[in-house]
Amino acid sequence: MSEGMGIGIDLGTANLLVYVEKKGIIFNEPSVVAFDYESGKIVAAGADAHQMIGKAHSKISVVKPLKSGVISDMHAAKELLTYVLKKIENITEKEMGAATVVICCPSEVTRIERDVMKDLAKNMGTTDVFVEEEIKAGALGAGIDIFKAKGVMVVDIGGGSTDVGVLSFGDIVLSKTIRKAGSYVDAELIKQIKKNQKVEIGELTAERCKMDLSDLRESAPVVVNRYAGRDIVIGIPKYVDVSTEDMRDIILPTYEEIVKLIATVLKDTPPELSADIFQNGILLTGGGALIRGVEEFISNRIQVPVRVASNPLTCVAEGTKFLLKNRGNYLVNPLQL
Ligand SMILES: Nc1ncnc2c1ncn2[C@@H]1O[C@H](COP(=O)(O)OP(=O)(O)OP(=O)(O)O)[C@@H](O)[C@H]1O
Ligand SMILES: [Mg+2]
Structure with a gap:
């Protein structure tokens, strides 16, 4: 286990959040990067690049590295992360090499998508890398003790995907994702x-x-x-x-579909865990949870109490703080690079 600095990355379709141990969330801006066509150099990243969407001239290409919750442009993803960590945060190659990095991802990632994460980590020069589910980190960041023998349901409505998962004893018992958010x-x-x-x-x-x-x-x-x-x-x-x-x-058809997804997961949830969820309610995270009236909308249809996390846009990154702090106990399956 590396003794280097801990870095948590929530690379979302809409927003990139980077947590650095002892510093906190050092970056919380749109996942967008703008390149100069000729030189290939980054001209803007994050909020500055986001403002260029639909407005940049032909010498600049504005890229979103993720589509529907997964990395679709590997080069842009790597450039964006490297820019944030090395240029903005001044983290050296050596520090990157010794760091422990947690990358958060949707719960249903394919093997290919996992391989993309590996490549991303390799490209950044890190070797101690863990991939954790967003819903797990999100629940932790929202202050829920997921390590108890109690079923917890988390619904993350992000930019690219909606993830519904049931957690118990610190891990995901079952989950489903739709690439709509x-x-x-x-x-x-x-x-x-x-x-x-x-x-x-x-x-x-x-x-x-x-x-x-x-x-x-x-x-x-x-x-x-x-x-x-x-x-x-x-x-x-x-x-x-x-x-x-x-x-x-x-918005109705999308939120009706989210309700259906929750119902499907509840149908497959073992009865003891269902009882816990019925008692404790469902936790909503992600930017899509900020739509007015979403708690009533879901709870009226499912007949289970629903609450929105107090920090729906930052809880995943905040959850990585907990995972990194307790890395010896909770980060146990490193990516084999
Ligand atoms: N107040 C709001 N009302 C409605 N939607 C909002 C609000 N604030 C943010 N959003 C939406 O939330 C989405 C971003 O949420 P979030 O940052 O959780 O996504 P992400 O983590 O980048 O995406 P994903 O996890 O799907 O890859 C965007 O589509 C944004 O428009
Ligand atoms: Mg997200």
Whole structure:
């Protein structure tokens, strides 16, 4: 076991969070990186690169290294992480080599995706690497003692995927993932506005519209906001009006699907653990848990109490702090590099 520094990485589809032992969360920004086409050098990372989405000129390519919860652009993922750790945090090659790194991932990763994680770690120059499930780290970061003989259900609604898992004695008993979450809702919104109002809005506008107007409560007050886009017929800039009701129609199918996923996992959960979940309720994490009325929406349909973590966007990274602190006990299956 390495005695070097501990680094926890929550490389999400939407956001990258990096935790460094004794320092805390040193990076919490969008998982986006912008390269200069000719030199291949990074021109911006995180929030600065995110602002360039849909706006950069042709000499800059803006890349999101993850799609649907998994790394789809290995080079960009490595460059982004290396930039954050070495340029922003000044961690040397030697320190990287001696560090213990925990990378969080969705619960249903394929072998190929696991191999991608290995490659990523190798590329970063680390050898002591562990891959832990996001829902496990998220529950720990939300302050839940997952090591007791009590069933705990965690639902992580992120940018690229929704993960439902049942934990007991510190590990995942069963879990299911769908590759639908926040980004899917944004894409649906763009599609619907294009179809119904013949206006194309950008990715950043769609996300802002979702955050402004999403409300799953039937009694939610009706609000109408105006967003700028481009008329797809004549090509000129045009405003579109979007209401909370329009937004509800767009988010409902995804959240209904999430409810179905939870129901499927509950159906397969052993009865003793089901009883614990019924008593303790379901914990929601991830940015998608910030949609108004989500607790009532899920609990009304499943008839189980639901609560949102107090830190839904940072709990996974905060959970790595606990895992690294107790690395001798809880980090026992290193990646064979
Ligand atoms: N207040 C909010 N209301 C609605 N959605 C939100 C809010 N805040 C963040 N989100 C959405 O949450 C998503 C990001 O959540 P999170 O950071 O948990 O995802 P991620 O960990 O990067 O993705 P994944 O785990 O799926 O790879 C984005 O789609 C974002 O639009
Ligand atoms: Mg996540």
